[in-house]
Amino acid sequence: MTLDDLRRWEDSGAGWRVIHRGPEGATVSLLRCDGGEEVDRFVTDDPEILAHIGVRVSSEQPAR
Structure with a gap:
């Protein structure tokens, strides 16, 4: 999963939710x-994705 992939996911109207966040990265449910049914999940330590997610727990929260 790249940041472009995640943005396309959001742009299509779908969402995401952080399942786990830790020093090694985050697990994100698509x-x-x-x-809002989960269709997939991924684990990432990509700094671009982590910055995009920020402190939010889901895509329903506004980006800061």
């Missing part, structure tokens, strides 16, 4: 746009 959610459907029609009810």
